[in-house]
Amino acid sequence: MTATVLAPAPARLPAGHAFARVVRAVRSNRKATAGTVLLVIFILIALFPGVIAHDSPSLDNYKPQLGFSGTHLLGTNSFGQDLWAQVIFGTRSMLEIAFIVGLATTGIAVLVGVAAAYLGGVWDGSLSVLTDVLLVIPLFPLLIIIAGYAHGDTTWVLILSITATSWSYTARQLRSQALTLRNRDFLEAARVRGERKLYVIVVEIIPTMTSLIVASFLTNALYAILFSSSLQFIGLGNPSTVSWGTTLYWAQSEAALQNGMPWWALAPGLCIALLGTAFALLNYAFDEIGNPALRPVRKQRPARKAGQSND
Amino acid sequence: MTDQILDVAGLSVDYVLSNGAVRAVDDVSFTLDHGEFLGIVGESGCGKSTLLFAIAQLLATPAQITTGSVLFQGTNLVGLTDKQLSAVRWKDMSVVMQSAMNALNPVKSIGAQFKDALAAHGKPARREIAARSAEVMRMVGIDPVHLNSYPHQLSGGMRQRSMIAMAMLFTPDLIIMDEPTSALDVVAQRALMVQIKELQRELGFAVIFVTHDMSLVSHFSDRLMVMYAGQIDEFGSTRTVFDSPRHPYTKGLLEAFPSIRGPKTSLRGIPGNPPDLASPPPGCRFNPRCPHVVDQCLEHEPGLYQLNQTLVRCLRVADGSLSQ
Amino acid sequence: MRYVLRRLGFFILTLWAALTLNFLLPRLMPGNPATAMVAKFHGELSPGEMHSLEILFGLNTHQNIAQQYVSYLHQLLTGNLGISLSEYPQPVSSVIGSAIWWTLGLVGVTTVLAFILGTGIGIVSAWRRGSRLDSVVPPVFVVTSALPYFLVGIVMLLVFGITLKWFPTEDAYYVKTDTPGFNATFIQDVVNHAFLPALSLLITLIGTWILTMRNTMITTLAEDYVRMARAKGLPGWRIMFDYAARNAILPNLTGFAMSLGFVVSGAILIEDVFNYPGVGFMLLQAVYSEDYPLMQGLFLLITVAVLVAILVADVLTALLDPRTRESR
Numbered sequence: 001m002t003a004t005v006l007a008p009a010p011a012r013l014p015a016g017h018a019f020a021r022v023v024r025a026v027r028s029n030r031k032a033t034a035g036t037v038l039l040v041i042f043i044l045i046a047l048f049p050g051v052i053a054h055d056s057p058s059l060d061n062y063k064p065q066l067g068f069s070g071t072h073l074l075g076t077n078s079f080g081q082d083l084w085a086q087v088i089f090g091t092r093s094m095l096e097i098a099f100i101v102g103l104a105t106t107g108i109a110v111l112v113g114v115a116a117a118y119l120g121g122v123w124d125g126s127l128s129v130l131t132d133v134l135l136v137i138p139l140f141p142l143l144i145i146i147a148g149y150a151h152g153d154t155t156w157v158l159i160l161s162i163t164a165t166s167w168s169y170t171a172r173q174l175r176s177q178a179l180t181l182r183n184r185d186f187l188e189a190a191r192v193r194g195e196r197k198l199y200v201i202v203v204e205i206i207p208t209m210t211s212l213i214v215a216s217f218l219t220n221a222l223y224a225i226l227f228s229s230s231l232q233f234i235g236l237g238n239p240s241t242v243s244w245g246t247t248l249y250w251a252q253s254e255a256a257l258q259n260g261m262p263w264w265a266l267a268p269g270l271c272i273a274l275l276g277t278a279f280a281l282l283n284y285a286f287d288e289i290g291n292p293a294l295r296p297v298r299k300q301r302p303a304r305k306a307g308q309s310n311d
Numbered sequence: 312m313t314d315q316i317l318d319v320a321g322l323s324v325d326y327v328l329s330n331g332a333v334r335a336v337d338d339v340s341f342t343l344d345h346g347e348f349l350g351i352v353g354e355s356g357c358g359k360s361t362l363l364f365a366i367a368q369l370l371a372t373p374a375q376i377t378t379g380s381v382l383f384q385g386t387n388l389v390g391l392t393d394k395q396l397s398a399v400r401w402k403d404m405s406v407v408m409q410s411a412m413n414a415l416n417p418v419k420s421i422g423a424q425f426k427d428a429l430a431a432h433g434k435p436a437r438r439e440i441a442a443r444s445a446e447v448m449r450m451v452g453i454d455p456v457h458l459n460s461y462p463h464q465l466s467g468g469m470r471q472r473s474m475i476a477m478a479m480l481f482t483p484d485l486i487i488m489d490e491p492t493s494a495l496d497v498v499a500q501r502a503l504m505v506q507i508k509e510l511q512r513e514l515g516f517a518v519i520f521v522t523h524d525m526s527l528v529s530h531f532s533d534r535l536m537v538m539y540a541g542q543i544d545e546f547g548s549t550r551t552v553f554d555s556p557r558h559p560y561t562k563g564l565l566e567a568f569p570s571i572r573g574p575k576t577s578l579r580g581i582p583g584n585p586p587d588l589a590s591p592p593p594g595c596r597f598n599p600r601c602p603h604v605v606d607q608c609l610e611h612e613p614g615l616y617q618l619n620q621t622l623v624r625c626l627r628v629a630d631g632s633l634s635q
Numbered sequence: 636m637r638y639v640l641r642r643l644g645f646f647i648l649t650l651w652a653a654l655t656l657n658f659l660l661p662r663l664m665p666g667n668p669a670t671a672m673v674a675k676f677h678g679e680l681s682p683g684e685m686h687s688l689e690i691l692f693g694l695n696t697h698q699n700i701a702q703q704y705v706s707y708l709h710q711l712l713t714g715n716l717g718i719s720l721s722e723y724p725q726p727v728s729s730v731i732g733s734a735i736w737w738t739l740g741l742v743g744v745t746t747v748l749a750f751i752l753g754t755g756i757g758i759v760s761a762w763r764r765g766s767r768l769d770s771v772v773p774p775v776f777v778v779t780s781a782l783p784y785f786l787v788g789i790v791m792l793l794v795f796g797i798t799l800k801w802f803p804t805e806d807a808y809y810v811k812t813d814t815p816g817f818n819a820t821f822i823q824d825v826v827n828h829a830f831l832p833a834l835s836l837l838i839t840l841i842g843t844w845i846l847t848m849r850n851t852m853i854t855t856l857a858e859d860y861v862r863m864a865r866a867k868g869l870p871g872w873r874i875m876f877d878y879a880a881r882n883a884i885l886p887n888l889t890g891f892a893m894s895l896g897f898v899v900s901g902a903i904l905i906e907d908v909f910n911y912p913g914v915g916f917m918l919l920q921a922v923y924s925e926d927y928p929l930m931q932g933l934f935l936l937i938t939v940a941v942l943v944a945i946l947v948a949d950v951l952t953a954l955l956d957p958r959t960r961e962s963r
Contacts (some may be wrong), residue, residue: 133652140900141937145930148922149664226783233785234919257793269786280781369862400868413859416878428867461957
């Protein structure tokens with residue numbers, strides 16, 4: 001769960017102006033810069049894997065259990081496959097999952113959260129209950145059972161089941177913020193103009209919530225990464241796809257650690273950690289940008305205690 | 312033998328941000344005598360609350376006192392640590408804040424919060440604590456049974472009065488009040504003010520009272536200070552400032568408030584908005600909104616000029632070109 | 636008390652939702668997966684056992700869905716979770732029973748520790764804003780909170796278990812040589828085996844709690860009543876605990892309980908990495924061996940446990956926050 005403190009919704013800006021602000025914010029915040037750089041690196045790897053890794057990951061006629069070398073940067077696994085290729089080519093699958101699930105989940109969350117807040121009454125009541133129930137049921141065991149029942153595990157089962165279940169946390173946050181906006185003047189103006197509810201929701205409310213929506217996307221993408229790789233790790237993904245999680249699964253089932261091939265497990269694991277960290281950093285930076293109270297405090301002499309008076 | 316308890320000299324407070332510092336309080340000086348009631352008036356954002364917190368050494372980052380001194384009973388409070396300040400805090404100087412709902416700890420009963428204050432200075436016995444707590448509650452007209460209540464269980468007026476009661480626990484020499492009546496309705500406001508004045512007469516403490524409502528405070532204060540954009544614009548005895556204001560801003564403020572008993576006059580607000588303190592206007596800070604502005608107002612920053620017993624920050628008043 | 640009643644109602648509602656989900660899932664999957672399972676075990680089951688399976692999974696029945704639902708609920712509420720297929724002929728309830736204590740021990744202790752340490756560090760870090768501690772805490776724990784649980788486990792296993800050989804690398808105790816009982820060797824053994832899994836779980840859990848607590852604390856410290864406490868000349872520790880932390884913790888209590896879902900995920904993965912014979916490990920084994928009754932039973936158990944914990948947190952919030960006690 002990412003630590004998010006809701007800040008009051010910012011005033012709306014025209015789109016171009018907003019983009020410039022985002023760029024400035026990212027450059028000034030160290031965490032945002034680090035996160036963005038990491039993310040961009042991974043995106044590039046996913047787009048052009050063949051440039052970085054010469055072998056196909058499924059090519060398995062190398063000598064197994066080789067250590068590091070010039071030809072095999074990370075050695076080979078017990079099947080004789082090049083580990084570097086495994087990791088590089090696996091990037092695409094993980095990023096696809098992260099973005100698809102992230103976007104789909106955020107879409108559902110926005111829909112449910114904003115509709116509940118804006119439509120109010122019975123709609124709000126029932127949507128909120130649905131959200132809260134889903135929030136509370138432990139998702140990972142649920143995903144395990146779903147994957148367990150659905151045999152022919154494809155990556156799509158993974159994507160669909162994660163999307164269907166993990167939207168509730170961000171939906172709640174979005175609803176909270178939409179509620180604070182509900183009575184603001186510019187919405188009253190739209191209502192008085194006679195605009196239809198859908199129009200008001202899509203054209204007026206949602207653009208104002210942009211920063212929270214982006215933060216929600218980052219949260220959901222992070223969870224998509226963690227959930228999907230965990231499911232693949234325990235063998236509930238599609239074992240024949242090339243993905244960091246499935247590589248880990250094979251490493252585990254071939255007892256890589258015990259058999260002297262630690263990088264079989266460490267390499268994909270570290271990649272997952274790095275990609276996750278990228279999203280987490282961006283998310284944390286977003287919190288700070290949106291809520292200035294959380295920003296890093298400049299060090300003053302002597303070490304400050306909270307709220308102590310200054311010289 | 313001096314009767315003076317507070318001597319603020321050249322106090323300036325900056326908000327230190329990542330892209331520079333904004334001066335919220337600019338070179339404020341004044342003295343306060345025993346038992347005196349000083350009212351500080353101004354629009355939102357003029358720096359009056361910041362000034363109060365600076366005096367009480369309660370500023371929080373990024374606000375900082377950059378220059379000046381606050382001599383309270385002879386000791387300069389600026390630069391002291393919290394530990395050193397605790398000798399003075401509450402015993403000699405206490406604070407009443409604007410919204411009791413926010414200033415009282417929501418998870419502790421009123422009595423427990425009184426006890427905290429009492430126990431922080433000396434080791435009173437339980438009976439003493441109970442007796443004193445009940446005593447101050449009665450002073451503000453609240454039944455001591457409410458010491459067991461939580462803040463959210465009391466009405467707004469009662470909450471505010473219990474804050475005042477808490478401020479009087481040690482019968483301090485100075486009570487600083489930051490808009491204590493703003494959260495109340497008009498009737499409760501006046502009742503509270505009357506009560507404060509009575510307590511002041513009885514117990515003899517000095518009061519610094521910050522508000523945006525000049526007419527309210529003018530009935531009770533001895534001296535009146537008008538602040539604008541972090542600076543003192545007019546400062547003198549209440550009667551003089553209220554009845555014969557010299558600074559155009561003070562005049563504007565007074566004209567914005569209707570008088571209940573006086574003749575019907577058309578109300579006039581002051582056009583425009585207070586300046587952005589990050590980049591104040593050149594010359595006199597009030598010049599964009601002043602009905603009497605001339606060229607020199609845009610070129611020279613006015614200092615505080617003494618006119619009889621009043622201080623006025625206006626070039627035209629100083630050179631006499633602005634008559635009553 | 637209206638607050639508690641409302642939360643109790645929510646508890647029952649969610650419990651019902653979980654039961655219903657459990658009921659619907661096998662029936663919604665294309666080609667009821669249970670049919671294949673039953674075919675596999677057909678010859679070995681007694682008619683009574685077959686019947687309970689049918690009720691759980693809706694096979695071969697002449698009942699419509701509503702009737703199935705009722706029999707399902709009835710069977711569950713009488714405590715009959717069916718027969719485990721991989722541990723045939725043991726009933727699911729007793730199979731679960733053997734694993735529960737290991738998970739409770741591992742997860743229980745670690746969660747409590749993570750909570751105490753996490754909130755403690757978060758509070759102190761916020762109190763000492765801008766100090767060296769605080770400049771280290773957020774970046775370090777942002778990273779750890781984003782780590783996949785199994786990675787920490789793998790690294791721990793590799794470094795301390797395999798390379799340095801300081802700790803055993805699987806099981807809860809030396810199964811071949813020890814006899815369970817309250818003797819010193821056994822207990823020491825259990826602690827030894829639990830150390831790495833617990834440490835891994837702790838590291839992954841603590842990050843989020845530290846960060847959440849720190850952020851709430853920072854916001855609380857800006858409140859007027861904290862400034863007022865300073866004005867009263869109260870000693871620093873009292874302000875930190877009585878005025879700031881007590882208020883900062885309240886919104887987080889329920890949040891902590893909600894995050895139990897993640898604690899459970901972590902436990903499942905860590906148990907997998909270390910072959911620790913708890914409930915999580917058992918769930919995975921059940922999935923691999925297609926032991927659907929066991930899977931269902933474990934899912935229900937885990938869900939109920941989390942729901943109970945959340946209810947407890949709600950009650951705690953009611954006790955600690957006088958504002959919730961007002962009838963609204």
